[in-house]
Amino acid sequence: MHFELSQNVIDNIPKLISLLESISNETYNMDDFYNELLKTAISIIPEADYGSLILINNDSWNWLAAIGHDNNILKKMSFKIKNDDLIDGNVIIYNDVLEYRKKLMHKYVYETLKKATIPIKSTMAYHLKINDNLWIQFSLDIAKESQKTFSEDSKETLKLFGNLAKIFLKNKIEKDKIIELNKELKIKNYQLLEINKKMQRMYENTLDIINNMNKITRSIKDDESLIINVFNTLVKIIPFVEKALLVEKKNKKVKIKEKIGFGYLTLKELSIKEIKNNIIEFIELDGYFVQTKFEDNIYILLKIEKDENYELFNVYNINESLEKLIHSFSELKENLKSSKEFTKKVIRTFVNLSDLNGVYKMKHSEKTAYYANIIGKEMGFSKEKLDNLYCASLMHDIGKIGIPPNILVKTTTLTPEEYEIVKRHTIIGYDIIMKYLEDEKLARIVKYHHERYDGKGYPEGLKGEEIPIESRIISVADSFSEMLEEKSYRKNLSREKAINVLKDNKGTQFDPMIVEIFVKFLGENQ
Structure with a gap:
C-alpha cells in the first residue's frame, strides 16, 4: 500500500524535531516535555480528541501525561494492569479500551480509571519499547459521542511519530545515565569529608534518634513491626552502609526478617559459612557482614562493601554505638508493653462509659x-x-x-x-x-x-x-x-x-x- 504524508504531518515535523532536540538540555522540565509530546501527537492525528502518555514497567502503569482526562488522579497513582499485547512499534485500535482491559485489572483499579477518564469510543495505541522491562504507550482517544474513526493514514502517521520519539527518548535515557555517573564521581571526591560530617551529626543527635525510637514504640502495634521499624531507623543513620539485614539466627542458619539495599534478594534463609571476629560470611551471598545483637537471637547485619569501610567501623566504634542505642530501645519496648495495655483499657473504658x-x-x-x-x-x-x-x-x-x-x-x-x-x-x-x-x-x-x-x-x-x-x-x-x-x-x-x-x-x-x-x-x- 502506497503511503503519502499529509500536509498536516509535514507541517508538524519541524515542531516535533525541535521539541525532541530540546531534551538535550538537562535543565528541561520532563513533565513539560511529556505534555508537549502528547499535545503534538494529538495535533497530527485529526481524529484524536484527547489522550494519554503512559510508562509501563512490567505490569505497573504510570501516567506521564494526560490531556482531557483527570491528571490529578492519573499522575498520582501507579496502576496494576496485566499486559497481553505489547509489541514494539505496533499500533492497535481498541473499541472502549477500558472495558477491553477490565478483565486484566482489579475492580478498584477499574473504578478509579473510570472515574479519572472521559468516556472513550475508540483508542489508538502505539507501543514503544525502551528496554526489556520499560515501555512507553501513546494512547490517542476519540470521544464517546463522536462519529469519527481512525484512518489508515493516521495509523501510519502515529508509527512515524513514535519512531522519531523513540530515538530521542533513548538518547535522553542514556544521557541521564552519563549525567548520573558524573554526579557520582563528584560525590566520591568528597565522600570521606561527608562521612565525617555525618558521623559527627550522628553523635550530636543521639538523643533525637532515641526520641524517634520512642515515637516508633508508641505508634507501632505489634512487636515484629516495632523491631523492623527500629532496624530501619538505626541503619539509616550510618552513612557508609547501603545494605543491611535483620535476621533471626538459629544454629548455622539465619532467617531474614527485613532487608535494606537487597531488592534482588528473594531468599528467606541463608546458611552461615564462617563467623570470625564478629564478621559473618554466607554461602549464598558474597561479601562480609558485621553483626550486632539486637535482642535474644535477633541480629543486625551490616554489609561491608570495601575494606576501608571496616576500618571506619573500628574508627567510629559503630558496633558499640549501635549496642547503646539498641539498649535504649529495649528499655522503651518494655515501657511499650504496659503502654499498649493501658491504651486498650482506655478504649474499653470509653466504650463502657x-x-x-x-x-x-x-x-x-x-x-x-x-x-x-x-x-x-x-x-x-x-x-x-x-x-x-x-x-x-x-x-x-x-x-x-x-x-x-x-x-x-x-x-x-x-x-x-x-x-x-x-x-x-x-x-x-x-x-x-x-x-x-x-x-x-x-x-x-x-x-x-x-x-x-x-x-x-x-x-x-x-x-x-x-x-x-x-x-x-x-x-x-x-x-x-x-x-x-x-x-x-x-x-x-x-x-x-x-x-x-x-x-x-x-x-x-x-x-x-x-x-x-x-x-x-x-x-x-x-
Whole structure:
C-alpha cells in the first residue's frame, strides 16, 4: 500500500524535531516535555480528541501525561494492569479500551480509571519499547459521542511519530545515565569529608534518634513491626552502609526478617559459612557482614562493601554505638508493653462509659468493629490500618456520653432541635479522643462517620473522597449492624432486607465501592 504524508504531518515535523532536540538540555522540565509530546501527537492525528502518555514497567502503569482526562488522579497513582499485547512499534485500535482491559485489572483499579477518564469510543495505541522491562504507550482517544474513526493514514502517521520519539527518548535515557555517573564521581571526591560530617551529626543527635525510637514504640502495634521499624531507623543513620539485614539466627542458619539495599534478594534463609571476629560470611551471598545483637537471637547485619569501610567501623566504634542505642530501645519496648495495655483499657473504658442507662450497647460497637474489619481486610488494608479502623469503630459513638439520655432513649420521632443535639456527638467524640488519647487520625475518623457520600451528612457536609476512607467504611458497618438490631421502637430487619437497604443507598448515603465489596463478601459468606 502506497503511503503519502499529509500536509498536516509535514507541517508538524519541524515542531516535533525541535521539541525532541530540546531534551538535550538537562535543565528541561520532563513533565513539560511529556505534555508537549502528547499535545503534538494529538495535533497530527485529526481524529484524536484527547489522550494519554503512559510508562509501563512490567505490569505497573504510570501516567506521564494526560490531556482531557483527570491528571490529578492519573499522575498520582501507579496502576496494576496485566499486559497481553505489547509489541514494539505496533499500533492497535481498541473499541472502549477500558472495558477491553477490565478483565486484566482489579475492580478498584477499574473504578478509579473510570472515574479519572472521559468516556472513550475508540483508542489508538502505539507501543514503544525502551528496554526489556520499560515501555512507553501513546494512547490517542476519540470521544464517546463522536462519529469519527481512525484512518489508515493516521495509523501510519502515529508509527512515524513514535519512531522519531523513540530515538530521542533513548538518547535522553542514556544521557541521564552519563549525567548520573558524573554526579557520582563528584560525590566520591568528597565522600570521606561527608562521612565525617555525618558521623559527627550522628553523635550530636543521639538523643533525637532515641526520641524517634520512642515515637516508633508508641505508634507501632505489634512487636515484629516495632523491631523492623527500629532496624530501619538505626541503619539509616550510618552513612557508609547501603545494605543491611535483620535476621533471626538459629544454629548455622539465619532467617531474614527485613532487608535494606537487597531488592534482588528473594531468599528467606541463608546458611552461615564462617563467623570470625564478629564478621559473618554466607554461602549464598558474597561479601562480609558485621553483626550486632539486637535482642535474644535477633541480629543486625551490616554489609561491608570495601575494606576501608571496616576500618571506619573500628574508627567510629559503630558496633558499640549501635549496642547503646539498641539498649535504649529495649528499655522503651518494655515501657511499650504496659503502654499498649493501658491504651486498650482506655478504649474499653470509653466504650463502657457510653453504656449509661442502657443508652448504647457495647455489643453494637463490637459488631460495627467486626463488620468494619471485614471490609478493611477485603480492601487490602495493612495490619496497622486495620488496627486503627477497629479502634475507631469501637469508639465511633463515644460522643453520645455527652448527649442527654432522655433524647437517646426516646422512642418517638425526634424534634428538629433534638436531632441537632444528637448530631453533636460526632464533635464531642472528636474532642474526647483528642483530649485523652491525643490521636488526630483516630479522632477524625470518628468525627466524620456520619458524613454521606453525596455530601448531605454531618458535621461538615463532606462529600465523596473528602471523607476519610475509614469513616466511609464505619458508616456502612454501623448502618448494617444497626439494622440487624431490635430496638424498643422497631423490629430488626432481616439480613436480606438490610443488604437491600445498603444497595438502595449506595452512591447517596454510602460509598458505592465499599457497599459492593461488603455485599459481595456477605453473599459469599452466608
